[in-house]
Amino acid sequence: MLKTSSVLDLPIHITDSYIQWIVEQWQQRKGLHIITLNAEMTMQAQHNEQLSTIIKRAELVIPDGAGVTLFLKSKGEKVQRCPGIELAQDLLAVACQNQWRICLIGGTPSVLEKTLHHWQTKLSGLQILNAFDGYFGSDQESMILQTLAELQPDLILVALGVPRQEVWIAQNRDHCPHAIWMGVGGSFDVWAGVKKRAPRLLRENNLEWLYRLYQEPWRWRRMLALPQFVWRVVINNGEKN
Ligand code: UDP
Secondary structure: OOEEEEEOOEEEEEOOOHHHHHHHHHHOOOOEEEEEEOHHHHHHHHOOHHHHHHHHHOOEEEEOOHHHHHHHHHOOOOOOOOOHHHHHHHHHHHHHHOOOEEEEEEOOHHHHHHHHHHHHHHOOOOEEEEEEOOOOOHHHHHHHHHHHHHHOOOEEEEEOOOOHHHHHHHHHHHHOOOOEEEEOOOHHHHHHOOOOOOOHHHHHOOOHHHHHHHHOHHHHHHHOHHHHHHHHHHHOOOOOO
16 A cells, blocks of 8 residues: 655655555556655755656655655654665566566666666566667657657666656656656666765765765755755745745
8 A cells, every 4th residue: 555645745655565566556557657756856846846746646756865754754654765776676676577678768878888787697587678878869769769669668767867857757658658667867877886875874874965975076056955955844844934
């Protein structure tokens, strides 16, 4: 069962096992858009109506970030943080067991190639039907969409960054209405080995954001969303000022 809670007017879904719920939906051929909500995306959605609408329509919004998880816990919800990259990894393992057909979209050509190598080595038998880098023009985009429509994959991982991947999935998911579509942000960079996740100690202490800032200092402006999120949800109880 999926329970819907909310953070700053956006839905967030809570269940004991996301993976089990997703498999059940797949068995019923129900298409899914999975969104990995964190504080940064929550704050972007406050002034991006299109993103906000897409999050509200998605079948599954998971608590990807420490900020949203801590907020839900403060409301008395029994919830565990579910980092998108870990859910995507679990999905690929399930996909391998069940012979799901997969497409990957996003990342630079070199990152994509390394990502393919990573998964083909790690999960032999994984059926990655096709993969497209994320730096496409409109002609290539039409070709990608036509290929997706022909292949009808079970799982489509899209790594174009937030909010582009969410918008792209929402605009194009009708081409594969029974597929599980998931935006995975920088996961391909991690699987390709060009970026690292924060060490476990930082992850377990809700300090993944600090490591991200250290690794990608140019993100500081985007990451101002974190103190803004804390201000809005914790100190100001959801009010704007
Ligand atoms: N990316 C892409 N096409 C673009 C812009 C970005 O494929 O036009 C990829 C980029 O190579 C990277 C991912 O999107 O692999 C974005 O990663 P980021 O860590 O910025 O994700 P976010 O923090 O936005 O979730």
